[in-house]
Amino acid sequence: MSPSGAIVQTAHLIASQRGGRRFRLVTEPEGREPRGTVVFAHAFGEEMNKSRRMAARMARQLAAAGWRVVQRDLAGCGDSSGEFGDATWDDWLADVHDEAAAAANAQRPLWLWGQRAGALLAAAAASRVRGCHLLLWQPVVSGAQHLQQFLRLHAGARIAGTGTAPAGPSPAQRLRAGEAVEVGGYHVNPSLAAGLEQAKLEWPAGFDGRIVWLELSTLAPLQLSAASSRCIDEWAARGATVEADVLSGPPFWQTQEIEECDALLQRTAERVAGEIRVAPHTLAASTELHHRAERGVVS
């Protein structure tokens, strides 16, 4: 199968069982049966926008390599119906689960690909869909911390000294009181915030698929973030085999300018294709793997 195979993209507006319509983009090989399906769960808020280009490039590259890639805009996001402010965490869980369940009917591999907060959704869906694999891009391991980081935009002007402390209760306090808030141009309802806040990246019980965990760093030596390291250790202690790699590249989901990282696209394609099956459990091993790859020993 040619890695530069022709691809075709189709856009759909589909009815959700929870009401409204969802936008779904399918990128797949043209004129060939796909070798499997990859279902994408996108990041939260501004991180989704910053990551759009990388996600689109990844989808095209995987499709050229024979995969059918399904990208659904979660409820209230992108071109799906509804307002962001009306979306709930359960809506998003259902969106990812519905796509995964639909694709799992085929007798072909299924990957659930979650980026940042999307990793929380993908891992939750993986616990309910048999026989799938998990692909995690810089996963958020604590929904509570992710929510706090998002709400911090509210305090940014005060911290930067360009504004005064906003009067009244903080957004976190208002959400806990059951009020909707607006932060950084996003209306967030208390149900979405509560769901995100309670979400933790958990190893799906009894999961027997592959887990590919990819992170980018600009630090030397390359290493997983402290939180990821702890999470992977916990998963490993429960019997999970995590194929973790740290690559050198910018945090494109949060940089001021739109950034890209070809190494991440390449490594993802290799991992998903099964061309690299090394499963480093430890930080040292994963870093070593990367260094070997840099020298061309593994590619």
Add this chain to the structure above:
Amino acid sequence: MNIEDDVIAILRTVLSLDAGTRALNADTPLLGHVAELDSMAVVSVLTAIEERFGIVVDDDEVDGRTFASVGSLVAFVQDKLDR
């Protein structure tokens, strides 16, 4: 780990500062001197620091003084790690 090196690397990455044209060390003033450090960037830098060092920063713990210089930011991280 060298906290100062990591904090500088985070600042460079998040603010897209070119190493060739902008030297950063502990004495480098930040807020009011590095134009790229706006309110959005401050938030991104804090997020990157939390994820790199595995710490949780409460909004009330930080203000303009934390971001006065590279050195003050490094001291803040060191203090969090020591606690």
